[in-house]
Amino acid sequence: MEKKQTKYARGKHPNSLASLKKSSHSGRPCQFNAPKKTRSITMTDEGWEGVKLAAKENGFKTLSEFLERVGRGEVKISA
Helix, strand or coil: CCCCCCCCCCCCCHHHHHHHHHEEECCEECCCCCCCCCCCCCCCHHHHHHHHHHHHHCCCCCHHHHHHHHHCCCCCCCC
16 A cells, blocks of 8 residues: 655644744643643652652642643642
């Protein structure tokens, strides 16, 4: 079976690019006037569970949103 040639390279179609400019993740609008990027961190299981608990205790539904707010200085961490 022959592969169909496309005019645009993967991820380069103007419609796709326009959609990405409107939102950053799963069709949700950009909240901070900047697109989010996928990041990777390395943590122990204990540390990961602690961060998830801290997010939940501070009323965040997602760990991503919690870390975003901590990084922006909107949520203070104290020992």
